[in-house]
Amino acid sequence: xxxxxxxxxxxxxxxxxxxxxxxxxxxxxxxxxxxxxxxxxxxxxxxxxxxxxxxxxxxxxxxxxxxxxxxxxxxxxxxxxxxxxxxxxxxxxxxxxxxxxxxxxxxxxxxxxxxxxxxxxxxxxxxxxxxxxxxxxxxxxxxxxxxxxxxxxxxxxxxxxxxxxxxxxxxxxxxxxxxxxxxxxxxxxxxxxxxxxxxxxxxxxxxxxxxxxxxxxxxxxxxxxxxxxxxxxxxxxxxxxxxxxxxxxxxxxxxxxxxxxxxxxxxxxxxxxxxxxxxxxxxxxxxxxxxxxxxxxxxxxxxxxxxxxxxxxxxxxxxxxxxxxxxxxxxxxxxxxxxxxxxxxxxxxxxxxxxxxxxxxxxxxxxxxxxxxxxxxxxxxxxxxxxxxxxxxxxxxx
Amino acid sequence: xxxxxxxxxxxxxxxxxxxxxxxxxxxxxxxxxxxxxxxxxxxxxxxxxxxxxxxxxxxxxxxxxxxxxxxxxxxxxxxxxxxxxxxxxxxxxxxxxxxxxxxxxxxxxxxxxxxxxxxxxxxxxxxxxxxxxxxxxxxxxxxxxxxxxxxxxxxxxxxxxxxxxxxxxxxxxxxxxxxxxxxxxxxxxxxxxxxxxxxxxxxxxxxxxxxxxxxxxxxxxxxxxxxxxxxxxxxxxxxxxxxxxxxxxxxxxxxxxxxxxxxxxxxxxxxxxxxxxxxxxxxxxxxxxxxxxxxxxxxxxxxxxxxxxxxxxxxxxxxxxxxxxxxxxxxxxxxxxxxxxxxxxxxxxxxxxxxxxxxxxxxxxxxxxxxxxxxxxxxxxxxxxxxxxxxxxxxxxx
Numbered sequence: 001x002x003x004x005x006x007x008x009x010x011x012x013x014x015x016x017x018x019x020x021x022x023x024x025x026x027x028x029x030x031x032x033x034x035x036x037x038x039x040x041x042x043x044x045x046x047x048x049x050x051x052x053x054x055x056x057x058x059x060x061x062x063x064x065x066x067x068x069x070x071x072x073x074x075x076x077x078x079x080x081x082x083x084x085x086x087x088x089x090x091x092x093x094x095x096x097x098x099x100x101x102x103x104x105x106x107x108x109x110x111x112x113x114x115x116x117x118x119x120x121x122x123x124x125x126x127x128x129x130x131x132x133x134x135x136x137x138x139x140x141x142x143x144x145x146x147x148x149x150x151x152x153x154x155x156x157x158x159x160x161x162x163x164x165x166x167x168x169x170x171x172x173x174x175x176x177x178x179x180x181x182x183x184x185x186x187x188x189x190x191x192x193x194x195x196x197x198x199x200x201x202x203x204x205x206x207x208x209x210x211x212x213x214x215x216x217x218x219x220x221x222x223x224x225x226x227x228x229x230x231x232x233x234x235x236x237x238x239x240x241x242x243x244x245x246x247x248x249x250x251x252x253x254x255x256x257x258x259x260x261x262x263x264x265x266x267x268x269x270x271x272x273x274x275x276x277x278x279x280x281x282x283x284x285x286x287x288x289x290x291x292x293x294x295x296x297x298x299x300x301x302x303x304x305x306x307x308x309x310x311x312x313x314x315x316x317x318x319x320x321x322x323x324x325x326x327x328x329x330x331x332x333x334x335x336x337x338x339x340x341x342x343x344x345x346x347x348x349x350x351x352x353x354x355x356x357x358x359x360x361x362x363x364x365x366x367x368x369x370x371x372x373x374x375x376x377x378x379x380x381x382x383x384x385x386x387x388x389x390x391x392x393x394x395x396x397x398x
Numbered sequence: 399x400x401x402x403x404x405x406x407x408x409x410x411x412x413x414x415x416x417x418x419x420x421x422x423x424x425x426x427x428x429x430x431x432x433x434x435x436x437x438x439x440x441x442x443x444x445x446x447x448x449x450x451x452x453x454x455x456x457x458x459x460x461x462x463x464x465x466x467x468x469x470x471x472x473x474x475x476x477x478x479x480x481x482x483x484x485x486x487x488x489x490x491x492x493x494x495x496x497x498x499x500x501x502x503x504x505x506x507x508x509x510x511x512x513x514x515x516x517x518x519x520x521x522x523x524x525x526x527x528x529x530x531x532x533x534x535x536x537x538x539x540x541x542x543x544x545x546x547x548x549x550x551x552x553x554x555x556x557x558x559x560x561x562x563x564x565x566x567x568x569x570x571x572x573x574x575x576x577x578x579x580x581x582x583x584x585x586x587x588x589x590x591x592x593x594x595x596x597x598x599x600x601x602x603x604x605x606x607x608x609x610x611x612x613x614x615x616x617x618x619x620x621x622x623x624x625x626x627x628x629x630x631x632x633x634x635x636x637x638x639x640x641x642x643x644x645x646x647x648x649x650x651x652x653x654x655x656x657x658x659x660x661x662x663x664x665x666x667x668x669x670x671x672x673x674x675x676x677x678x679x680x681x682x683x684x685x686x687x688x689x690x691x692x693x694x695x696x697x698x699x700x701x702x703x704x705x706x707x708x709x710x711x712x713x714x715x716x717x718x719x720x721x722x723x724x725x726x727x728x729x730x731x732x733x734x735x736x737x738x739x740x741x742x743x744x745x746x747x748x749x750x751x752x753x754x755x756x757x758x759x760x761x762x763x764x765x766x767x768x769x770x771x772x773x774x775x776x777x778x779x780x781x782x783x784x785x786x787x788x789x790x791x792x793x794x795x796x
Contacts, residue, residue, distance in 0.1 A: 030606055031605075031606065031609055031619070031621050034609075034610045034613045034614065035613075046595070048601075048764065048765075048766055049600065049764075050595055050597070050599075050600070051597055051598060055762070084588065084598075085587065085588040085589040085598075085627075086587070086588040086589035086590070086591075086596075086598050086599050086626075087588075087596075087597075087598045088596070088597035088598040089598075104589060104600065105589075105598075106597065106598040140762075140764070144764055145764025145765060145766050145767055146764070146766050146767075152766065152770065153770075159610075160610065160614065160796070161607055161610040161611045161614055161704070161796065162769045162770070162772065162796050163769075163770075164606050164607060164609075164610040165603050165606065165607035165610070165700055165704070165765070165766075165769045166766050166769050166770050167606070168601060168602065168603040168605075168606035168607060169601050169603045169700070169765050169766050169769075170601070170766070171591070171593050171594070171595060171601045172593075173592070173593040189483065189484070190482070190483040190484040190485075191483040191484035191502060191503075192484070193484075193569070194571070195569050195570075195571040196569070197444070197448055197569060198484075198485075198486070199448070199449055199485075199486035199504065200449060200482075200483075200484050200485045200486040200487075200503075200504040201448075201484050202447065202448070202502065203446075203566060203567050203568070203569045204566065205563050205566040205567045207429075207566075208428055208429065208562050208563065208565070208566035209559055209562060209563035209566060211429055211432075211562075212432045212557075212558065212559040212562040212563070213559045215432045215433075216432065216558065216559055221429070223429050228484075229483075302563055302567070306559070306563070330728075364453070364538075366446065366447075366538070366542055366543025366544070367446075367543060367563070367567050368446055368543050368544050368550065368563075368564050368567050368568070369543055369544075371560045371561075371563045371564050371567075372550065372551075372560070372561075372564050374560065398558070398559065398560050
């Protein structure tokens, strides 16, 4: 067994190994891009808006023509024409002229402001303007929103509705994204059942939980199901995973003997980088590289496996796709004292009570009770005296 | 034009109409269920755990045999056998006996506790126990986590990693879910371009933004692209949408004339339920039913269309899929005073500053600037004097 290292050291080791892995990219239609991760910076290829336009319904004018206009003394402007939506006006405004225009319409050459229709009256080809405007009033200039050449979306951005709206407004219709990393998920254990359990068996949770976690961070899960603690079967599944996926997760092997078997198998296919992380739960975590692909050995207990996924597997995905770190989303006070566990970082599922305080959930109460009630989890740092009631604590969302 | 109604009235009207729409359901493999919405309550078909089991590595015992055992006076127990993982022990413990067992192993009949291996020594078929245990110690009983027949997941639950973990642990391998509602998304406007813009044209944003918003709330978008403000073309697209989808969104028609055209077209195909909602932006919102399907007329401005999506279209989806309401996710103080807009609820995009306070973003600064910077949006209630700096304000996340 290698020496136990800290989670920070483990994360650094994972990131370091992933630097050598080259992510694949592809180009997808913007309509299919939600949830995907940009593989390149997107730079504006055009100004937005692309032309000077009005922000009101009314008349395009030369502001100077309206100076001093008021209710008693309106400015009288000849109507030179209509601006049609979506078209460049074919005419130019001269002093003394105006043009009918709707919100978003392109200003005719010569115009430098717009008058709201509410401040006008029209009569026989003449528009009376009852309120003067300053140059630039009621219009936006070309490039006011975005200047051509500015970077608008960065590599590593996960595309949500807002980001897709931004890209659409820039005229982008297809985007370079990372291919979704494929994560093979294998459960091991003589006790695992798949739906139909005999006495003494328990349901395989990890192949479902970890597959869902993989999909939640932008990957495609390749579920390999559950196999007994049998060397030949685990080897066959690992080979299948290495062929079909970019990363392999093997969970289970809770007894010391089986853990060593996973390490041993990984050594047969590649290198073991660490075995043992100073975190609770999650201590027996294994990480190595085989066939140039990362392989994780995760604990068999579903919550422990999930924590290691969020804290270490997610680091590998993040490094590959240039994602921002998976940070706690909120800071909330603790509802009770939480004792420390010297020497290992400890992770605890919590729920938020009616006062917004965090209540730790004890895993002893059962996997489902915890998973169904937890809003997230917290970290108790190593070598502390524990956390005090009321202490502001970072909450990772489940 | 129908009378302008409040947003609450509009939402109630939408929900009322949706009660008559029957959602379609399907059964999917649990591995494919992430992000889907349960169409039925899921009740536990088995106890979890399914048998009494240990929570430690060590020996299954009769607690009474260990009473009074200590470092000086160990209890001596005959080793009756080994419990194999995943199997029901074939033997029964009698008083004076114990059985080797690993964490999660099934207790043999007769046993009522487990002793940790750290508190024992083994010698020639005999186990010395140096610390007594009470009945029930270091074991969990059948059904401690979940009792058969209890409801574990409710209809309308969106399945994330935790929920999938819960279902897996219950032995569920396929789940009844709602079919994803199909939402057809049409943009209208003579000024709209699709990627390659002529002078005077602007990029179509809404078919992308609203499609992404539809996918984000568990629907499948059916993008219909952009058409000019032409009655025949809008009618053709509406017919296509009604055929291909469960709901149709028509955005655009910013001028009074086109708005009336959309209302008029909707009347031709069905009933207009409301036209005009006392919200800013979003006032010209139209809602009706055609061919038994909801049809929304949304404003052309992307942010306005997005607000109406979140506040009214999402209500229709929520009613159909039994989703919980789309609530603000946090409460944060305002960084500045925000003036009121008497008579209409007002919605404003905001970003969170470095102190966690909300800063309103002015839509005048441009669509992209707002979409790229906003973390969410807030609501200023009708008929208030505005919101004060420091006031705790609900934040809807974008």
